[in-house]
Amino acid sequence: xxxxxxxxxxxGHSHGRTKHDNDSPGNQRATEGLxxxxxxxxxxxxxxxxxRTKGAKPSVHDGHVFYFCSRDCRERFEAAPxxxxxxxxxxxxxxxxxxxx
Numbered sequence: 784x785x786x787x788x789x790x791x792x793x794x795g796h797s798h799g800r801t802k803h804d805n806d807s808p809g810n811q812r813a814t815e816g817l818x819x820x821x822x823x824x825x826x827x828x829x830x831x832x833x834x835r836t837k838g839a840k841p842s843v844h845d846g847h848v849f850y851f852c853s854r855d856c857r858e859r860f861e862a863a864p865x866x867x868x869x870x871x872x873x874x875x876x877x878x879x880x881x882x883x884x
Contacts, residue, residue, distance in 0.1 A: 821848065828867040829856040844868075 821836040832852045839850035840857045844864045851857040860867050 821850075825850040827852045827856050828869075829859050 821841075823836065824833050825836055825839070826832070827834050827839075828849055828851075830852060834850045834852050836850050839852065840854055842849050842851065842857050842861055844860075849860060851860065
């Protein structure tokens with residue numbers, strides 16, 4: 784199975800760069816003060832275990848971040864996410880929160 788990228792951008796890491804090449808000054812102002820904060824815990828959709836997100840293995844699917852207890856669970860999910868997604872179930876949305884609010 785192939786993964787695209789390392790996921791560093793999703794997790795807020797920048798590979799040592801301070802900004803992307805295509806960032807414009809207007810775009811920087813629009814996102815100033817925003818930071819995506821993961822929940823403290825989430826449920827692994829593959830095995831159902833409660834997982835601390837700080838040490839979990841994340842994956843992004845359909846604009847949501849899912850957390851896994853192990854690499855095996857994450858790989859199973861990435862191979863066939865529709866098997867593990869329950870209609871109406873909630874996942875951590877990939878949307879920043881305003882720290883100033």
